[in-house]
Amino acid sequence: MTTDQDDARGRDSVRSALRAFSIVSLFSSQRPQLTMKEISEGAELPSSTTARLIQTLAGEGYLRKCDNGAYAPGPRLIEMAxxxxxxxxxxxxxxxxxxxxxxxxxxxxxxxxxxxxxxxxxxxxxxxxxxxxxxxxxxxxxxxxxxxxxxxxxxxxxxxxxxxxxxxxxxxxxxxxxxxxxxxxxxxxxxxxxxxxxxxxxxxxxxxxxxxxxxxxxxxxxxxxxxxxxxx
The missing domain is CATH 3.30.450.40 (GAF domain)
Structure with missing residues (x-):
């Protein structure tokens, strides 16, 4: 049996997953690195949400932070591709x-x-x-x-x-x-x-x-x- 609270958590999980996909889909051969501002604007997400998602993606190896402060696809994302x-x-x-x-x-x-x-x-x-x-x-x-x-x-x-x-x-x-x-x-x-x-x-x-x-x-x-x- 599921509760309204369970349904809400499920919707939040789906929303977070879609937002994460919207971030990784911004990278391409023409745009191999992106700043946090560029990611926030491209994914149409608030800065705070973008920062939280980037931290999660980087922690899991899907993104990496470059020496110049921008972000690029991490080893797990490259391996998946x-x-x-x-x-x-x-x-x-x-x-x-x-x-x-x-x-x-x-x-x-x-x-x-x-x-x-x-x-x-x-x-x-x-x-x-x-x-x-x-x-x-x-x-x-x-x-x-x-x-x-x-x-x-x-x-x-x-x-x-x-x-x-x-x-x-x-x-x-x-x-x-x-x-x-x-x-x-x-x-x-x-x-x-x-x-x-x-x-x-x-x-x-x-x-x-x-x-x-x-x-x-x-x-x-x-x-x-x-x-x-x-x-x-």
């Missing part, structure tokens, strides 16, 4: 390979990255054309534990190896997954093929795993991959 850019680039490269795997396997094929120490997030998918199929959605988060995609993202597969899960954390769903590594050998994402367990026998999963590894080999060998470290 790089991750988003790298993920978007990789998603574009991976997409045609997801479509190839769907056509070859007839099952749902997804691309995911590690979202946290406990979860993966799906960034793209190609749904199975079959009437009975396993459905994911872009932005969905799944646990790293007890999942094929989680094993692939956390080093549970040796190079050239796919992870088979005859049953995942979801009832009656089986999967095969393998990691994508950048030029330095770092795991930057993973692809899985999933479907109903009654249809995906171990032999079928082995076949799909071989197809999956072929496509991942093409991704890892692409010229885009060699020129981009994909440091996600």
């Amino acid at each position: 790089a991750s988003i850019s790298g993920a978007a680039s990789l998603t574009e490269i991976v997409r045609p390979h997801l479509e190839t795997l769907r056509a070859e396997t007839g099952e749902t094929v997804c691309f995911a990255i590690k979202a946290s120490e406990t979860e993966a997030v799906y960034l793209d998918q190609c749904d199975s054309p079959q009437s009975v199929r396993h459905v994911r959605w872009v932005g969905e988060r799944v646990p790293l534990a007890n999942t094929a995609i989680g094993a692939a993202l956390t080093g549970g597969c040796a190079p050239g190896e796919a992870k088979i899960a005859l049953k995942t954390y979801e009832k009656d769903v089986s999967a095969v997954a393998a990691p994508i590594r950048n030029g330095s050998g770092k795991i930057v994402g993973a692809i899985n093929v999933t479907g109903p367990s009654y249809r995906l026998t171990e032999a079928k999963l082995q076949q799909m795993g071989e197809a999956l590894l072929r496509e991942i080999s093409k991704i890892e060998g692409s010229s885009d991959q060699r020129s981009n470290s994909w440091a996600i």
Whole structure:
């Protein structure tokens, strides 16, 4: 049960988050540094509110104070921007390979990255054309534990190896997954093929795993991959 006081605190939290976003969105390649006055005017916030939000953002590493007194994006904000850019680039490269795997396997094929120490997030998918199929959605988060995609993202597969899960954390769903590594050998994402367990026998999963590894080999060998470290 929530109270009026809880609702008010929730609205205040949302308002603070929106104000923080309005501040970080002011920075760009043309405006890499901003004074507190410029931030206050650009975000249309009172000076006292601006000062409080800047202090919080700087304390968390999203902003940093420069020697000249101005503010610039901090290490956490830069890292976040790089991750988003790298993920978007990789998603574009991976997409045609997801479509190839769907056509070859007839099952749902997804691309995911590690979202946290406990979860993966799906960034793209190609749904199975079959009437009975396993459905994911872009932005969905799944646990790293007890999942094929989680094993692939956390080093549970040796190079050239796919992870088979005859049953995942979801009832009656089986999967095969393998990691994508950048030029330095770092795991930057993973692809899985999933479907109903009654249809995906171990032999079928082995076949799909071989197809999956072929496509991942093409991704890892692409010229885009060699020129981009994909440091996600």
